[in-house]
Each structure stands twice: as C-alpha cells, then as structure tokens.
Amino acid sequence: MYTLEQLRGFVAVAEEGNFGRAAERLRMTQPPLSRQIQKLEREIGVELFERTHRGVDLTAGGRVFLDEARRLLGLAEAAPLRARSVSRGAAGAVRIGFTAMTAISVLGGWIRAAGQHLPDVDLVLSEAVSREQVAALLAGDLDIGVARGVPRSDLLGVRLVHAESLVLAVRSDHPLATSGREPEIAEIAEHDLITYSPVEARYLHELVVAVFQHQASRPTTSSRSTRSPACCRWSTPVWEPRSCPSPRPSSSVRAWCTSPVADITPRTVQAHAVWRLDNANPAVSALLRLVLPSRPPA
C-alpha cells in the first residue's frame, strides 16, 4: 500500500507541474521525490504523469487520481482533529435521563450551558423514572441521570443538583389562604388534601407523608393524581415543589395562590445527578465539569 507522503508528493508535483519546484515546496531534493512518484505509480499501476522536457503533465488517470488524493489528504488531516476534540470531551454525545420534574428544574440550565460552552456535544435526552435511570446507567445505556432517591453504589457518582421546599397551593378563598399567616403543618392537617400517587410519584408521595408523620391528625386524602397533582377543580389544597407548579384550572388561575408553610423542613424536594464513575466518554466528564459547581467529578 502506498503512503500519504507519496500522495502529498504527487499533489505537489501535479500542482507545480515540475519536480524541482514541488521538491522545493516539500523541503526536499528532486531525486527522492522522483523515486516517490515512481514507486507510487508502480504501486497503483497507473502512469500519473507524462514526463516532458519542461516539466510534467497529468495523464487522464493522473487527473482522477489527483482528485482522490486531495480528498484522501483532506480526510487524513481532519480525522485526528475530530478524534482529538472527542477525546477532550469537546465533541460527542451525552445520553441524559430525566424525570418530568427534573426536566424543568435542572435540565433547562444544562442545555443552555452545554449549548454555549460545548456546542459540539449532543445531548440525547430521554425521560424515565429514577429507578429506570439507575438501571440504564448500570447497563451502559445512559451517561447521566437526573433523579431522586438514588441508591448508594461504588460505581456511581452522585451530586445534589437541585433542592427546594414544598409549598402549598390553595384557592384564594380557602381558609388556609385567608388567615393572613403562613399556615403551619398542624393546621393543614385539619383539611382535605390532594396528594401524589404512591406508585407513579412515589418520591413526592413519601415526602408528603413524611410531612405529617408526627402530627396528631392526618389529612384526608381526597384524590391521588398520577404524576403530579393534576388539574384540580376543587377547592382543595395541593402540595407542590415551588419550581414545578401543578396545572391550575385555566378558568380560575388567578384565584389560586401558593404559600410557604411556616414549619416545614426546607429544601426537601431534591434532584441528584448520577453517573457511572467509570464512564469513559470524555464528553460526559466535560459536561459534568461544566454543570456541577466546584468539586470535579471522579
């Protein structure tokens, strides 16, 4: 097989139309260049030049081989650049899993940051609940998850990326809203509530349960919405993360208000970034370095 050096020589001679100038351009003397071309011609079985006495002319075969040689050299030059930028993490793809809720509170910022600082890194997003995300991470089908309630594992790096408090959303005419004070848990416990599905929104469901854990009276749960408390037409209060309001009946949006709760444990709604510590994709490290403040990931 011929070498790329020979192609460079060939292109130079073809462009200069003359071995001498081509050799000069390549910083070498004519004889080795002449031998290179001869060897190349022998190798590919095509006479590339017509040797005249004032220089050389391309043959028909040489003309098409010149096109090929130029393309080949272009690719040969570009290939290492691409590989280098991938190995730096500046290009490539990162597969990210998210949940309905983390999409809003976390992913928006990541996408913005990546678009600005890692423009050649593709983010491949897929929605999945936390358990599925962890399984996909371990199976190698996912690079980074944004999830809740991640099990400890030596294989996984975990970092808190979002934390906020539960707030209460109530109709403005509800007693909890008209009192003029931030309601306390004990007060809230006296009323009906809508809470989360223990199956499909287990994390939030358990958070709400925990809120009332030490109360004498428990709220009556009048409805359990599926993923987040669904569009509610009743005048029943709803727990929700501050950044992720549940949909209001559009006819009465302005009649609702959200209210902090006086004695609730703050920042209990959390989201964690999770990734495999042995992930070899440099784009993953680059993205984690970009979106996780301070401490670098393993």
Add this chain to the structure above:
Amino acid sequence: MYTLEQLRGFVAVAEEGNFGRAAERLRMTQPPLSRQIQKLEREIGVELFERTHRGVDLTAGGRVFLDEARRLLGLAEAAPLRARSVSRGAAGAVRIGFTAMTAISVLGGWIRAAGQHLPDVDLVLSEAVSREQVAALLAGDLDIGVARGVPRSDLLGVRLVHAESLVLAVRSDHPLATSGREPEIAEIAEHDLITYSPVEARYLHELVVAVFQHQASRPTTSSRSTRSPACCRWSTPVWEPRSCPSPRPSSSVRAWCTSPVADITPRTVQAHAVWRLDNANPAVSALLRLVLPSRPPA
C-alpha cells in the same frame, strides 16, 4: 503524518480487540504492531485504546477515529482502481462533435456500441458544422469529430466512417418516376431541382454541383433550402443521401418515392471521424478502437 499501514493496524486491533489476533491477521508479530499503534497515537495526539489485561477497548476518541480510518482505507483502496480504469479508457468522458446528418448515419451506432462495451465512458455530444469541429479539435475542446471535408493535417487522424450514394426523391407522378427506368443524370438535368444551401450545407451543395459538372444543360435551381432540402410542397425532385431523407409534406408522404440514379458516382456522401493524434485521453483511444473497424488509430 501517519501511514495507511498504521491505519490498517489500528482497524485490525480495534476489530479483534486484541493485539495478538490482530497481528496474526496482518501476518506479523505483536511488537511491531504495538509500536505502530503507539506511534499512531503519538502522531495524532489521541489515545485510541484503553489497554486492559485481556485485550484492548476503544476510547471515545478511538471510536470516531475508527470510523475515519475505515473511510480513509476504503477510499485509498478505491482510488487506484478508478485511476486504472480511466487510464485503460474504460471510464472517463469523450467529447464528440457531429453534424445534423452524421448524427443519424454514424452516431447511433457509436452510442449503442459504447453503451454496451464501455459503459463507464460518458459521451458528451455537441452539434457543430465540420469547420467548427476541426477548430474545436485543434483547440482541445473536442475529442472526436464526425465531419465532412476535413483538411489534411499531421495532427489529426481521419477515418472514413460512412459513405453512401445520393439518390433522387421525386413525387410518384413526376416524369422521372413514371419512366419505369432509373433516371440518368442527363435526364435529371433537364428538370427543375431543389438543391442545398451553398452556405449552410456547403458539402452537399458542392456534391450536387459536381454531379452536373460535365453535363451540357444544368438544372434550374428553383429553391435552396437551408440545411437539408426542406419540406417541399412542389412536385420538384430533391437530391438526398439515402440514409437521410429530407422531410416530406406529411399530407403526401406516400406519393413520394426515392430512386437510385443510373450513372451517378456511388458513395460520394461521406463522413469521417477526426481526432487529434496526440490526444492523451485513453477513453478516446478505447472508443476509436471500438467503433473503427480493423486498423487501430495512432
């Protein structure tokens, strides 16, 4: 710059996942292969493999470089084949000039033959009168002309590719048609005729003039059509090459007949292939070898 050999080594190792088997496949021993890869990695500045103790895994950079390497090797292998087939004349393009008349009598066969035996040779056809064709040949803008009345030149190869006789086309009720014999030139000279334009169809015009050169009486030329005797509504005879009938008035096609002339010099309507003897395009030689019977062109 790296070597295509190195790429072959890299692809082999990547595919085998193991230096030993890759070396075996390449018919060499492990150490030089190992050094090749190291050198390649140094050259392109990317670590391509993670060395484990049961073999190797591609890094992220290695994976994209593998794609590039495969494409590069594919092109590198295909390039000489293309160049070879062009240099054999089995591929490429031939620029052919033709006249309105040679198109019908000659070009059809050439196109059929080339399509069958030189399927990768493109025929680029352009219509031009003989004089223009010769000029284009000498200027290097044309590879082969099919023309008449070509001047002698040491630069040009010329071969007769078509020869036929002039025949007379007459209305069936014309005296020349009703006599029951093939008309003779002397008889024809007694009648009106339509002949060719001395400007735009000079070659045929002069042929017709030559026919009557030694006759006592000359025919009265009632009309001179432009390229070939145009659609004629009169009961006037028309000279034409046998293979190239002039258009008849569609209303009376069946009322016309063509008739050989008893004492005319045969095969005076000729077409020649013309080409530059120093044309370096192998496809031209290949086509000429194909369409010119027996004697090979210079």
Add this chain to the structure above:
DNA sequence: CGTCATTACGGAATGCGTAATGATA
C-alpha cells in the same frame, strides 16, 4: 502461572541527500 502488552536489541530494508547521467529543445 498464563495471557497479553510492552521494552530491548540485532539485522534488513527503506529513504534521504550528494553527485553523476540522460534526454530534449
């Protein structure tokens, strides 16, 4: 201890540069 990758070393081949030769207008 067996498997795989890497370093060490000697010999062959490749490839450069200088100098000489060839070929052509």
Add this chain to the structure above:
DNA sequence: TATCATTACGCATTCCGTAATGACG
C-alpha cells in the same frame, strides 16, 4: 548548452522479528 528528470551510491533512519520484561487476574 540549459533545463528537467532519472540513476548511482553512501549514510542515517525506520521497521521488522526474536527474545526478554512487565502487569494483571
């Protein structure tokens, strides 16, 4: 005879293969 391209030859480098070393399970 001047200009290119090509062959001749000597030296440095490269690159292979054999043998030895190293690392990990």
